[in-house]
Amino acid sequence: MTATAIPYIRHTRVENKPLRIRCQPPQFPISRQPAAFLPHSALPQNATLSLVANHPLLERAHQQHRSGNLTEAAKNYRKFLKKEPTHPGALYLLGCLEYQRAHNDTATDLLLEAITLAPHQPDYHNALGLALTALNNFPDADRSFHRALQLENRATFHTNLALLRKKESRLPDAITSLRTALTLQPNDTELLCEIGDLLQETRNFADASATYQQVLTLDPHLARAWYALGCAQNSQLEYVPAAKSFQSALDLKPDWSEARHNLARALYEIGQVSQAWIHFEKCHLPQSRAMAAIIVPGVPEADNQAVLTTRRNWASQDLPEPLSPPIRKKEGGDRLRLGYVSSFFHRDNWMKPIWGLINNHNRDAFHVTLFSDCAASQIKHGFRPHLKDRFFNTTTLPNDGLAKLIREAEIDILIDLNGYSDMRRLPLYTLRPAPVIIGWFNMYATTGMSCFDYLIGDDQVIPPSEEIFYSEKILRVPGTSYLTFSVDYPVPDVSPAPHLTNGYTTYGSLASQYKLTPEVIATWARILQATPSSKLLLKNKHLASLTTQQYLRDHFSQHAITPDRLLLEGPDDHFVFLKAYDRIDIALDPFPYNGGTTTSEALWQGVPVITFHGDRWASRTSASILHAADLPVAPNLARYIDLATSSDDLLALRPAMREKLLSSPVCDTPTFTHQMESLYQKVR
Numbered sequence: 001m002t003a004t005a006i007p008y009i010r011h012t013r014v015e016n017k018p019l020r021i022r023c024q025p026p027q028f029p030i031s032r033q034p035a036a037f038l039p040h041s042a043l044p045q046n047a048t049l050s051l052v053a054n055h056p057l058l059e060r061a062h063q064q065h066r067s068g069n070l071t072e073a074a075k076n077y078r079k080f081l082k083k084e085p086t087h088p089g090a091l092y093l094l095g096c097l098e099y100q101r102a103h104n105d106t107a108t109d110l111l112l113e114a115i116t117l118a119p120h121q122p123d124y125h126n127a128l129g130l131a132l133t134a135l136n137n138f139p140d141a142d143r144s145f146h147r148a149l150q151l152e153n154r155a156t157f158h159t160n161l162a163l164l165r166k167k168e169s170r171l172p173d174a175i176t177s178l179r180t181a182l183t184l185q186p187n188d189t190e191l192l193c194e195i196g197d198l199l200q201e202t203r204n205f206a207d208a209s210a211t212y213q214q215v216l217t218l219d220p221h222l223a224r225a226w227y228a229l230g231c232a233q234n235s236q237l238e239y240v241p242a243a244k245s246f247q248s249a250l251d252l253k254p255d256w257s258e259a260r261h262n263l264a265r266a267l268y269e270i271g272q273v274s275q276a277w278i279h280f281e282k283c284h285l286p287q288s289r290a291m292a293a294i295i296v297p298g299v300p301e302a303d304n305q306a307v308l309t310t311r312r313n314w315a316s317q318d319l320p321e322p323l324s325p326p327i328r329k330k331e332g333g334d335r336l337r338l339g340y341v342s343s344f345f346h347r348d349n350w351m352k353p354i355w356g357l358i359n360n361h362n363r364d365a366f367h368v369t370l371f372s373d374c375a376a377s378q379i380k381h382g383f384r385p386h387l388k389d390r391f392f393n394t395t396t397l398p399n400d401g402l403a404k405l406i407r408e409a410e411i412d413i414l415i416d417l418n419g420y421s422d423m424r425r426l427p428l429y430t431l432r433p434a435p436v437i438i439g440w441f442n443m444y445a446t447t448g449m450s451c452f453d454y455l456i457g458d459d460q461v462i463p464p465s466e467e468i469f470y471s472e473k474i475l476r477v478p479g480t481s482y483l484t485f486s487v488d489y490p491v492p493d494v495s496p497a498p499h500l501t502n503g504y505t506t507y508g509s510l511a512s513q514y515k516l517t518p519e520v521i522a523t524w525a526r527i528l529q530a531t532p533s534s535k536l537l538l539k540n541k542h543l544a545s546l547t548t549q550q551y552l553r554d555h556f557s558q559h560a561i562t563p564d565r566l567l568l569e570g571p572d573d574h575f576v577f578l579k580a581y582d583r584i585d586i587a588l589d590p591f592p593y594n595g596g597t598t599t600s601e602a603l604w605q606g607v608p609v610i611t612f613h614g615d616r617w618a619s620r621t622s623a624s625i626l627h628a629a630d631l632p633v634a635p636n637l638a639r640y641i642d643l644a645t646s647s648d649d650l651l652a653l654r655p656a657m658r659e660k661l662l663s664s665p666v667c668d669t670p671t672f673t674h675q676m677e678s679l680y681q682k683v684r
Helices: 047-052 056-067 070-083 088-100 104-117 122-134 138-151 155-167 171-184 189-201 205-218 223-235 239-252 257-269 273-283 286-298 304-318 352-360 399-408 423-431 464-469 518-530 546-557 574-583 597-604 621-628 637-645 654-662 669-683
Strands: 336-342 366-372 390-393 413-416 436-439 454-457 473-476 506-509 535-539 566-569 586-588
Touching: 047 056, 047 088, 056 070, 056 088, 070 088, 088 104, 088 122, 104 122, 122 138, 122 155, 138 155, 155 171, 155 189, 171 189, 189 205, 189 223, 205 223, 223 239, 223 257, 239 257, 239 546, 257 273, 257 286, 273 286, 286 304, 286 423, 304 464, 336 352, 336 669, 352 669, 366 399, 399 423, 413 423, 454 669, 473 669, 506 518, 506 574, 518 535, 518 546, 518 637, 535 574, 546 566, 574 597, 586 597, 597 621, 597 654
Parallel strands: 336 366, 336 413, 366 390, 413 436, 436 454, 454 473, 506 535, 506 586, 535 566
Antiparallel strands: none
């Protein structure tokens, strides 16, 4: 279960604050909120007063304008202009008001009249530039802003020119304009924040981070800057400092849901899953409910009931009500039409259990259709096209379009291969595009969705006593793992065990960082403590970050494990990534969210995997694979530690591990396929 489908909430000025003041006098936020009239501050203090002085009606209109009563202000401006139609100040103020109300054609006409009468007023040209920008008349807006700057080199005019450049998608030029404004208003935190925002939009996250840090040196209590800094750090996969930044934003604005959501996302990425879940549960945002549903099987404190409740909560609040299934009578002699839906057919290592099934299907009894969110050309290994099969590239199809395609294909049984790893596709099943909908391969827990009819597991992952915690009916593949696999892509040869030359045991895990919870770290530290000369190799994409590496060293040091015993490495090309197993004697399985792909890959590279039989499906996935391979599974955490620290018998398996797997049910894909087909026939 990856969380890529629900990213953190990017910096989109979600804080309820006026944006930079742009137009003066009066001045408005860039976002032009209709009820937000703000007085200018950059002109001399008496500048606006000089426009309305000695004109009671005009002064009253201006006061109404300042207080946000735009309707009455407009009426009184127009009354005044009936008496004095050539008063440039009144034309200008009414033009600003109409711009504020998004009546930009009217605003443009009024401001042009004002400029005709008073061509040397820089504010008039500036306001005209804003109205023209709103009308997407960029060339004339550009001339207006430059004319204003010719008359007066003012920071506000440069920021408005930056707004124009941004709308023209000339972001580097927009940044240049803002930097020029900054020379006129040094240490302006709002200007610096906007420069940082544009740097983020150009994906220059390092400079954006440095800019926000400059802001926070000037004003450490600016929540917006902490939030934006966290977003920039998140984009650099620097989740440890990002969590600190979002926490600082939340400390300053405790009710800021987006900051809390992003804090939870960052905590989740570094393995603080329990804390992340608490924050997601507090957020009450759709994204947060979705993330809670994704991560709950891996939350140590969440039992089976919590998994069911959390996922049902998301499904009931954020998914449409399922439609009734189509009624279609099937004659017994017809081939059963199977449809497989996946966003990951191109992921060779993930698809090991999939291709073994699909390639062995009996085409005389089953018609196979693949609905793929990737092109067939992207699938490099494992996929063996069959003349009787159909393959649809569904990458560009929304869910309703895909549902229509599935109905037109007259699919009898639709099998989801995504689970919560691609939540974008889960709403597809509420449309009931096939009579029977089954989840298999990528679920690890109940869907919590009433539109799924069945889940396929095995005796190891779903004991009968736990069926009450599933919203689906349970089907079990007998006598093997529901993740029976075949390896059809290039992998390294099995190497000799490294302890033979090192003289010490190297434990290792190539699991994702979010699986390395504090409980896992504490347990692995106990294993290292019990084997004083041993080392631990950890390798995943997040460990490309030095801050994440230091985070792990700090946590292990709390358990008396010194940094020299940790080998921390970032990602590699997959073949090279697998070569890391050449340096690992024993693979340690994380919990409660086990490996699946990492477990089968470790075994295939000859490395024994230590796991135990946990309290939920997600914590028994490895047990399913090892049991089918006739390899030991610890009954509990204490025996897990014992097995890891007395592993001589397991170490001896390395040279013959592949042969052992190939002769066991876990790699017997023809028999597995026959068993799956029997389940399909059972529920047709």
